[in-house]
Amino acid sequence: MAQIAIEIDKCIACGRCIDICPANIFSKDENKITLQYEDSCIGCGHCVSVCPQEAISHSLFPIEKQHAFSYEAYPTPEAMMSIIKARRSNRAMTSKPIPEEALKMIVESAYLAPTATNSQNLEFTLITDPDKIKEITSFTISTFYRIRKMLANHVIAPITKLLMPKTFAMVPMLDRLKAEFEKGNDKVMRGATAMLIISSPKGDRFGAENANLSYQNASLMAESLGVAHFYTGFVLSATRLKKGALEKELGIKGTICAGMALGMPKFKYLKYTERKEIDFTKL
Numbered sequence: 001m002a003q004i005a006i007e008i009d010k011c012i013a014c015g016r017c018i019d020i021c022p023a024n025i026f027s028k029d030e031n032k033i034t035l036q037y038e039d040s041c042i043g044c045g046h047c048v049s050v051c052p053q054e055a056i057s058h059s060l061f062p063i064e065k066q067h068a069f070s071y072e073a074y075p076t077p078e079a080m081m082s083i084i085k086a087r088r089s090n091r092a093m094t095s096k097p098i099p100e101e102a103l104k105m106i107v108e109s110a111y112l113a114p115t116a117t118n119s120q121n122l123e124f125t126l127i128t129d130p131d132k133i134k135e136i137t138s139f140t141i142s143t144f145y146r147i148r149k150m151l152a153n154h155v156i157a158p159i160t161k162l163l164m165p166k167t168f169a170m171v172p173m174l175d176r177l178k179a180e181f182e183k184g185n186d187k188v189m190r191g192a193t194a195m196l197i198i199s200s201p202k203g204d205r206f207g208a209e210n211a212n213l214s215y216q217n218a219s220l221m222a223e224s225l226g227v228a229h230f231y232t233g234f235v236l237s238a239t240r241l242k243k244g245a246l247e248k249e250l251g252i253k254g255t256i257c258a259g260m261a262l263g264m265p266k267f268k269y270l271k272y273t274e275r276k277e278i279d280f281t282k283l
């Protein structure tokens, strides 16, 4: 349990800690800030970050873990919008390795994303070994192929076609993936030189949400670094079809919830295209 204390001689009872605390452990009593239910603290550090008097001492956030920053150093809203608009999945990758420093920043950005109840319980696996990346594609294709064989079985094919038309429509695409892989063309990982896998503890209620927020942080960082990347949805689908198998192969303790293929781009986009019309309701 975190040890939290309010230094009475410093505290001006401004109440910022009360406003900000997600666990509602601060209150005001006779113009003094008081603490209760400290064991409900989720360790977010918001209270120490807003206190203008440095009057809160928190065992998880000693002074060396608190960092001043400048809002002036933020990208402008226009700069933010420009990267959001221009970020694209880029599957055209070279074999040139990604600089270590860039990989470090991408993983750090993923790790810094918010998590429900501040659990910070995601597991990150960065793979740069080409044999392991090939193994992941191989796992994906063989898992799909088992299902593809079932789907196309002459007895059940008419039924699956009728009941699961979208799944059935994937058969030719699965055939192409396999045929290309056999010719040495990896259309799953697309020549990525690295893969970032984001996993969460088995059964975590917010595992998928946490992982996808983490993914998006890493995606915007990769974009700003000029590192090509895309979401490895094929791999994720295969992990769902054969639960726990890839995790076991890679020594991952939890469940894989998101994945990012990474590589240095062969070329960059010259334009961005517009999305469909926005479906926006203001109530």
Ligand SMILES: Cc1cc2nc3c(=O)[nH]c(=O)nc-3n(C[C@H](O)[C@H](O)[C@H](O)COP(=O)(O)O)c2cc1C
Binding pocket: 087, 088, 089, 090, 091, 230, 231, 232, 233, 234, 235
């Ligand atoms: C959940 C999810 C799964 C995806 N899976 C794949 C994939 O397996 N392979 C791939 O090349 N792109 C994949 N993508 C990328 C999408 O195709 C891409 O985001 C979409 O076409 C929009 O393009 P943009 O990312 O350039 O904006 C996936 C994206 C998401 C969000």
